[in-house]
Amino acid sequence: MIESPNGPLKVLGATTTDENRYRGNDVSGGIPIIMSKQAYESIDTVERNGVIKATVTGTCIEVPKQLENRLMSAPDVPRFCIYVGSQRNITKEHYTDDVSAAGWTIYEDQQNREYNMAFSTFNAVDVQDGPSSAGAFWRNYISDHNGMALTDFDEKTLRLEAAIPINSLSRGDIDRYRFQELVDRIERRYNLNQI
Amino acid sequence: MSAFDAIHYENAIGKAIWNYFGLSDYTIVHISSFTDGLVHYDDIRVLWLDAIQGSKYDNGDLKLRIGRIVKLHNFNFTEWFPWLPGMFWTKFGIANKDRNLNNANERNGVLTYQNSTKQGTGILNPDEKTLSVLVESELFERT
Numbered sequence: 268m269i270e271s272p273n274g275p276l277k278v279l280g281a282t283t284t285d286e287n288r289y290r291g292n293d294v295s296g297g298i299p300i301i302m303s304k305q306a307y308e309s310i311d312t313v314e315r316n317g318v319i320k321a322t323v324t325g326t327c328i329e330v331p332k333q334l335e336n337r338l339m340s341a342p343d344v345p346r347f348c349i350y351v352g353s354q355r356n357i358t359k360e361h362y363t364d365d366v367s368a369a370g371w372t373i374y375e376d377q378q379n380r381e382y383n384m385a386f387s388t389f390n391a392v393d394v395q396d397g398p399s400s401a402g403a404f405w406r407n408y409i410s411d412h413n414g415m416a417l418t419d420f421d422e423k424t425l426r427l428e429a430a431i432p433i434n435s436l437s438r439g440d441i442d443r444y445r446f447q448e449l450v451d452r453i454e455r456r457y458n459l460n461q462i
Numbered sequence: 463m464s465a466f467d468a469i470h471y472e473n474a475i476g477k478a479i480w481n482y483f484g485l486s487d488y489t490i491v492h493i494s495s496f497t498d499g500l501v502h503y504d505d506i507r508v509l510w511l512d513a514i515q516g517s518k519y520d521n522g523d524l525k526l527r528i529g530r531i532v533k534l535h536n537f538n539f540t541e542w543f544p545w546l547p548g549m550f551w552t553k554f555g556i557a558n559k560d561r562n563l564n565n566a567n568e569r570n571g572v573l574t575y576q577n578s579t580k581q582g583t584g585i586l587n588p589d590e591k592t593l594s595v596l597v598e599s600e601l602f603e604r605t
Contacts, residue, residue, distance in 0.1 A: 280543030281534060283506045296550035297506055299543045303487070310539060319539045324491055324500070327530045337543075341555075344548030345513050349532060352487025360536055368542040391540045423541075 268304070269333040277307040278334065281323075281349070282366070295369040299338055299348040301331065309354035317392040320360040325351040336436055366391045370401050370420035372427060378413040380456050385409075402426030417449065495531040504535040510551035 268275040282297030300323075302310075313319045328350045330338050340346055351357065368391040373384050387404050389397035398421050405427060409416055416427035422434050430449060435441045503509045512526040526532065549555045 278543050279539050279541060281506075281537040281539050283504065283537055295544050295546075296510070297544050297547075298509060299547055300539065306487075313539055313541060317540060320536055321539055322533065322535050323537070323539075324495070324531065324533045326491060326494070327526060327528055327532055329528055337545075339546050341546045341549035341552060343514065344552060346547075347513070347526075347528060348547070349534070353491070355488040356491055363538055366538045366540060368540060370542075371545065391542055 269331075271331060271333060275304045276331070276333070277302045277304065278337065279307075279313070280368075299330070299334075300325070301328070301334075301348050301350045303352045306351045306354045306357060309357050310359065315394065316362055317390075317394040317397070318363050318366045320363045322358045322360060323349075323351050324356040325349040336439055363392070368397070370398065371418075372405055372409075372420060372429070373417045374405075374409045374412070374414040375417055375430075375452075376412050376414050380452070382417075382453060382456070398424070398426065491531055494529075499531075501525055501530055501532045502535060503532060506537070507551065509534075510548055514548060514551060 268277055270276075279300040279302060280297040281300045310319045310321060326349070327347055330346050330348055334348075338346075338348070367388050369386050369388045371384060371386045373382060375382055385405065385408065387401040389401040391397060402421070405416065408414075409427075416429040418431055418436075419425050419427045419429040419433040425432055425434065431441055431446060501512075509526065509532075544550070
């Protein structure tokens with residue numbers, strides 16, 4: 268939940284998953300949904316079930332300021348989300364058993380001082396094992412590359428011991444000294460200060 | 463309780479009920495959908511294409527714009543939301559995804575992706591977890 272002048276808001280992702288129509292449909296291709304606390308209460312079983320299929324009616328709004336740290340901007344893409352304020356605008360359909368989510372991390376290869384981005388998909392319905400298996404996969408992979416995770420992907424459960432924890436980032440209370448140290452390393456590595 | 467207090471008390475109760483049940487938003491959405499139309503989507507790809515193409519060809523009659531009421535049919539809602547909304551459906555996002563999959567080579571049950579330029583390596587795991595590591599230039603292109 269994020270706080271807003273009109274009360275707490277919940278952020279969700281929504282997507283369609285007809286794999287036969289096009290390849291690679293997952294939550295990373297979805298759209299952010301902002302719900303009021305009242306609206307969210309009607310589908311809060313999503314926390315237990317991982318995914319809820321529903322039909323909703325909402326308003327296309329600009330991304331609220333409280334979400335600026337969580338939703339980044341892509342070039343040529345309008346910055347918006349769908350706001351659902353009333354539970355009366357939500358019709359639950361039925362549960363679904365396979366929705367792919369893709370987590371990501373940026374890690375530092377400490378041997379070569381390189382920075383790479385890695386993705387791993389998991390089934391969002393599998394609330395426990397889905398994200399934890401993705402986390403285990405990354406820990407092994409990053410370890411094999413003498414690496415250190417810089418960012419995490421799960422705000423509820425930190426899984427990668429990242430240098431910049433995602434919950435600190437979203438709260439805006441990151442360790443500025445550590446962050447600046449990292450920025451300096453990246454600048455030196457890529458000579459960014461000369462650009 | 464005076465008559466004045468009673469009126470205010472009733473107003474407060476009415477407002478609380480109105481807000482609690484989300485009636486205000488419900489009413490706004492329905493009035494707006496009658497006056498401004500309701501855009502229906504049952505496919506996330508179509509939604510994003512409307513948004514991305516609409517932003518480039520602003521002719522004042524965009525299907526998807528701020529303030530528009532939309533109805534999402536049979537969408538899956540999760541606690542995982544997109545980090546870079548819309549990026550997946552841009553030309554860059556689609557090309558990057560296709561290229562990663564097209565450049566994968568299988569060896570010992572593990573698919574390894576080798577980029578044609580330099581340093582780009584990545585793995586597609588045999589259990590369908592995908593892992594793609596971007597080259598330096600792409601990392602900064604995306605951020």
